[in-house]
Amino acid sequence: MKIPLVDLAAQYQTIKPEIDDAIQRVLQRSSFILGEEVESFETEFAAYCGSSYCIGVASGSAALHLALLASGIGPGDEVITTPFTFAATAEAIVHCGAKPVFVDVRGDDANIDPAKIEQAITPRTKAIVPVHLYGKPAEMDRIHEIALRYKLKVVEDAAQAHGALYRGKPCGTMSEAACFSFYPSKNLGAFGDGGAVITNDPEIAKKVRMSRDHGRQGKYLHSETGFGERLDGLQAAVLRVKLRHLDSWNRTRRSHADRYQRLLLRCRVVLPDEGRDLAAVYHLFVVRSRERDALQEHMHRRDVATGIHYPVPLHMQPAFANLGYRKGDFPEAEKAAERVLSLPMYPELRDSQLVIVAKAVAEFEGSRT
Numbered sequence: 001m002k003i004p005l006v007d008l009a010a011q012y013q014t015i016k017p018e019i020d021d022a023i024q025r026v027l028q029r030s031s032f033i034l035g036e037e038v039e040s041f042e043t044e045f046a047a048y049c050g051s052s053y054c055i056g057v058a059s060g061s062a063a064l065h066l067a068l069l070a071s072g073i074g075p076g077d078e079v080i081t082t083p084f085t086f087a088a089t090a091e092a093i094v095h096c097g098a099k100p101v102f103v104d105v106r107g108d109d110a111n112i113d114p115a116k117i118e119q120a121i122t123p124r125t126k127a128i129v130p131v132h133l134y135g136k137p138a139e140m141d142r143i144h145e146i147a148l149r150y151k152l153k154v155v156e157d158a159a160q161a162h163g164a165l166y167r168g169k170p171c172g173t174m175s176e177a178a179c180f181s182f183y184p185s186k187n188l189g190a191f192g193d194g195g196a197v198i199t200n201d202p203e204i205a206k207k208v209r210m211s212r213d214h215g216r217q218g219k220y221l222h223s224e225t226g227f228g229e230r231l232d233g234l235q236a237a238v239l240r241v242k243l244r245h246l247d248s249w250n251r252t253r254r255s256h257a258d259r260y261q262r263l264l265l266r267c268r269v270v271l272p273d274e275g276r277d278l279a280a281v282y283h284l285f286v287v288r289s290r291e292r293d294a295l296q297e298h299m300h301r302r303d304v305a306t307g308i309h310y311p312v313p314l315h316m317q318p319a320f321a322n323l324g325y326r327k328g329d330f331p332e333a334e335k336a337a338e339r340v341l342s343l344p345m346y347p348e349l350r351d352s353q354l355v356i357v358a359k360a361v362a363e364f365e366g367s368r369t
């Protein structure tokens with residue numbers, strides 16, 4: 001039996017009656033775009049995060065784009081972010097007409113390195129977009145301290161960090177705004193695309209609410225040119241069901257991570273470090289190996305699916321070539337891209353499967369020593 005990287009079908013089976021009910025409710029009402037389910041989800045997700053406002057949007061990418069626009073990012077601005085993330089983080093900056101300025105990541109967890117942020121600040125810098133990579137919070141205290149000193153906005157990319165805690169506080173509530181993705185494989189995943197912006201700032205909330213729906217104020221009054229980036233009722237209904245299970249799923253992910261740590265203790269692969277005073281939610285469980293490609297090939301032969309998040313840092317992607325970066329500019333991001341390997345991680349993994357994965361890693365290393 002193959003062990004997949006994630007198993008969405010297994011998750012559906014565990015909550016099938018609740019999900020089927022929720023979907024039926026939407027079909028009966030036929031309220032497909034925005035509507036009651038979306039409003040209820042927004043209220044519930046804001047409460048879950050401990051934020052004043054939540055605005056449901058069409059994807060995590062839309063959440064980033066609209067949150068940055070609402071925070072006043074526009075042409076001529078520079079926005080600091082990490083080169084070791086999904087393309088959407090930097091794309092959102094480009095779509096505002098602003099310029100992404102990359103700052104290298106830390107060698108241990110591949111989150112943005114706060115010690116390197118200040119040297120990237122110029123008079124044009126307007127914001128920092130940290131990413132809580134793999135569900136581990138970025139070093140927010142130091143990022144906020146810098147942001148405060150230079151009067152920069154902070155918009156968190158929390159697309160992989162639903163429910164993660166930074167010094168006891170939920171990720172996303174400490175900044176101007178935070179952006180979540182409900183892409184199906186995320187810790188809180190819809191049955192299609194979905195996203196949300198959370199914020200405590202009523203102005204940002206108002207702007208995102210308008211811009212996601214064509215700048216509309218009433219049915220026929222368009223106060224500004226906006227976008228068609230609304231969350232739909234079916235996704236909201238699914239998300240409401242899944243939100244009730246999120247904490248329990250995250251706890252199980254953490255306990256799987258713990259089990260991997262113990263099973264892989266004697267292996268040479270470098271294990272993720274949770275850091276102090278954080279609760280990571282292990283969107284991915286990522287190890288590092290100098291023989292990553294051979295290890296991945298070995299895992300594949302043992303029917304264990306693995307992933308690489310991410311094989312090419314953004315400063316080396318053709319899409320961002322015009323920013324003028326070259327290979328060697330961000331050595332830690334480049335090293336991470338060569339060494340990281342994501343092992344299967346999802347709440348429904350069984351202990352026997354964790355053991356098989358760990359054995360496959362040990363077997364690979366044994367065969368090499």
Ligand SMILES: *Cc1c(COP(=O)(O)O)cnc(C)c1O
Binds near residue numbers: 061088131160183
């Ligand atoms: C998934 C993800 C996004 C984009 O979310 P979509 O819902 O796929 O648009 C943005 N940033 C990060 C770090 C992500 O993992």
